[in-house]
Amino acid sequence: MRDVIIVGAGPGGSAAAKYLAEKGYDVALYEKRQEIGAPKRCAEGFSLAGAKEFNLDLPKNCIRQKINSSRVYSPNGNFVEINYEVDGGCILERKVFDKWLVEEAVRKGAKVQAKTTITGLLKENGKVVGVKGEFFGEKFEERCKMLIASDGIESKISRMAGLNTACNPNLVDSGVQFEMAGIDIEDQKKIYLYFGNEIAPGGYCWVFPKGKDIANVGIGVLGRNNLPAIKYLEKFIESKKELKKGSILEVNSGGIPVGGLLQKMTLDNFLVVGDAAHQVNPIHGGGLYEAQFAGRIAAEAVDEALKRGDTSEKQLSKYNKEWWEQRGNHLRNVEKLKEVFKKLSDEDLNFLSENLKGNNLADFCEGINLKFFGKLLMKRPHLIKFAKSLF
Amino acid sequence: MFKLNEDKCLRCGGCVGICPVAALELTETGIVCNEEKCIKCGNCESFCPVAAIKIEKDKK
Ligand SMILES: Cc1cc2nc3c(=O)[nH]c(=O)nc-3n(C[C@H](O)[C@H](O)[C@H](O)COP(=O)(O)OP(=O)(O)OC[C@H]3O[C@@H](n4cnc5c(N)ncnc54)[C@H](O)[C@@H]3O)c2cc1C
Ligand code: SF4
Ligand code: SF4
Numbered sequence A: 001m002r003d004v005i006i007v008g009a010g011p012g013g014s015a016a017a018k019y020l021a022e023k024g025y026d027v028a029l030y031e032k033r034q035e036i037g038a039p040k041r042c043a044e045g046f047s048l049a050g051a052k053e054f055n056l057d058l059p060k061n062c063i064r065q066k067i068n069s070s071r072v073y074s075p076n077g078n079f080v081e082i083n084y085e086v087d088g089g090c091i092l093e094r095k096v097f098d099k100w101l102v103e104e105a106v107r108k109g110a111k112v113q114a115k116t117t118i119t120g121l122l123k124e125n126g127k128v129v130g131v132k133g134e135f136f137g138e139k140f141e142e143r144c145k146m147l148i149a150s151d152g153i154e155s156k157i158s159r160m161a162g163l164n165t166a167c168n169p170n171l172v173d174s175g176v177q178f179e180m181a182g183i184d185i186e187d188q189k190k191i192y193l194y195f196g197n198e199i200a201p202g203g204y205c206w207v208f209p210k211g212k213d214i215a216n217v218g219i220g221v222l223g224r225n226n227l228p229a230i231k232y233l234e235k236f237i238e239s240k241k242e243l244k245k246g247s248i249l250e251v252n253s254g255g256i257p258v259g260g261l262l263q264k265m266t267l268d269n270f271l272v273v274g275d276a277a278h279q280v281n282p283i284h285g286g287g288l289y290e291a292q293f294a295g296r297i298a299a300e301a302v303d304e305a306l307k308r309g310d311t312s313e314k315q316l317s318k319y320n321k322e323w324w325e326q327r328g329n330h331l332r333n334v335e336k337l338k339e340v341f342k343k344l345s346d347e348d349l350n351f352l353s354e355n356l357k358g359n360n361l362a363d364f365c366e367g368i369n370l371k372f373f374g375k376l377l378m379k380r381p382h383l384i385k386f387a388k389s390l391f
Numbered sequence B: 001m002f003k004l005n006e007d008k009c010l011r012c013g014g015c016v017g018i019c020p021v022a023a024l025e026l027t028e029t030g031i032v033c034n035e036e037k038c039i040k041c042g043n044c045e046s047f048c049p050v051a052a053i054k055i056e057k058d059k060k
Helices: A011-022 A048-053 A094-107 A157-161 A229-238 A288-308 A313-341 A346-355 A358-365 A370-378 A381-390 B014-018 B043-047
Strands: A002-007 A027-030 A045-047 A063-067 A069-073 A079-083 A089-092 A111-113 A116-124 A127-135 A138-149 A172-181 A190-195 A204-209 A214-222 A247-257 A270-272 B002-004 B024-027 B030-033 B053-055
Touching: A002 A011, A002 A127, A002 A288, A011 A027, A011 A094, A011 A288, A027 A094, A027 A116, A045 A048, A045 A288, A048 A089, A048 A288, A069 A358, A079 A358, A089 A094, A094 A111, A116 A138, A116 A157, A138 A157, A138 A288, A157 A270, A172 A229, A172 B014, A204 A229, A214 A229, A214 A247, A247 B014, A270 A288, A270 A313, A288 A313, A313 A358, A313 A370, A313 A381, A358 A370, A370 A381, B002 B030, B014 B024, B014 B043, B043 B053
Parallel strands: A002 A027, A002 A138, A027 A111, A069 A190, A138 A270
Antiparallel strands: A045 A089, A063 A089, A069 A079, A116 A127, A127 A138, A172 A214, A172 A247, A190 A204, A204 A214, B002 B053, B024 B030
16 A cells, blocks of 8 residues: 555646655656656746745756746737846746656655556545556556645546536636747747737737747637637737747647635545646746645645544645645735736726836735735726725 | 547647536547536537537437
8 A cells, every 4th residue: 555646747746746755655656648748738937936945956958948027018019027036937848847857756766657547546435545547558456545636627536536626617718829939039038928808818928938039929818708719829929920930839738727726625535736726826827836835735734644644634634724824815816816807908908007017017926915906996997896806 | 419629639638627527538539528427518618729629519
């Protein structure tokens, strides 16, 4: 019997695997894809402060481009810039990064196996006690004391275990992206975000440089729209002469849970982390930091539970508590902003961009200083009703 | 009926997470729908970033 089985080798699963293996537990991490990290479902933006916080000594080949600023366009073409302290962010090569994270877990003693799908759970008295899986069509069963689901947006495992983690369709960004080469980029150390109800309803278009003439060019849109996301992306690219002439090296898509944070992420012998638990920043859709953060504190809660020989839901609920205290409440604030943001017209967005500075935007992404935003909205009579939710 | 355009589908799994009744599964060959579970709500169809899904009304 294993101490811990982890399903899904994205950043959430490999972080949990690394921390638990480091503490000496017998950990297995199963990934259904034949190649960890590929194809990517991501624009690859990551904060270097995050890397530092998780003690990631990122090898050079994980980082494609260091980033020192963001430019946020409003529908009328005006923009606000956020400048970071030196190289605050980076664009990763996720295929390399995800695999490297897993290698680190293996170095600490975790057992990892790709092309292994977890197809069902073993249960006793309604409690999870192991998994049923398939490796190369070969079926197997394995028991464990603790199961961690880090199976991303697909998240079937939580639902099998008894937690309904299905996403609310109004709270999932529909994302699609081209990795494009042969394009012109004004400043390769800057990421570019484009807002507007015409170009990206409820979301935004992005250009994340991976070099001087190569970038992830993508879009996330929210809710039911007239067109599928890819049509909006094609229109966006068509409208920009610096992008239009480029070549498409890769096509990526995915769902981004931008809301619907879960109060309860634990059951007896079970917990869920990352996208599977909707742990994503609702404004910008970044989930790499959140997944690894949750993987780390989940590992701490599991460590304590295993030491006590008590992996009951009650004991594990420490993870819920810690996560909400450290991340959830922030993200809940960001979610409130997102709810207001969805209702803004292009004119409203233009108005905001004239009245906001870079540091205001950076605060909003972290869910701080909402009052400032609320006060700004109060200046537009038709927005007063939305502003109230921010005080 | 759930109809998948395999030429378009990028196997990103987004539709799986959005299905309220867990009728969808991402396999190596694409998305498979369990028609017995599917309630034809159309969530997957309107979500799919590349319009690979069509939910067709069943003929009576
Ligand atoms: C278009 C797009 C752009 C994005 N851009 C950014 C960005 O720039 N920055 C950022 O921070 N975040 C971004 N995100 C979000 C980010 O990609 C996710 O938040 C992050 O990958 C979540 O990590 P995770 O470990 O929770 O899940 P994932 O990375 O999704 O990993 C889950 C893994 O579980 C595996 N799995 C699923 N089911 C099973 C099973 N039954 N058995 C075995 N394995 C299974 C899957 O194959 C997958 O590898 C973006 C997302 C999308 C879709
Ligand atoms: S959302 Fe669309 S592209 Fe993604 S797996 Fe489902 S059908 Fe395929
Ligand atoms: S139509 Fe609704 S129930 Fe049927 S597969 Fe799509 S999301 Fe699931």
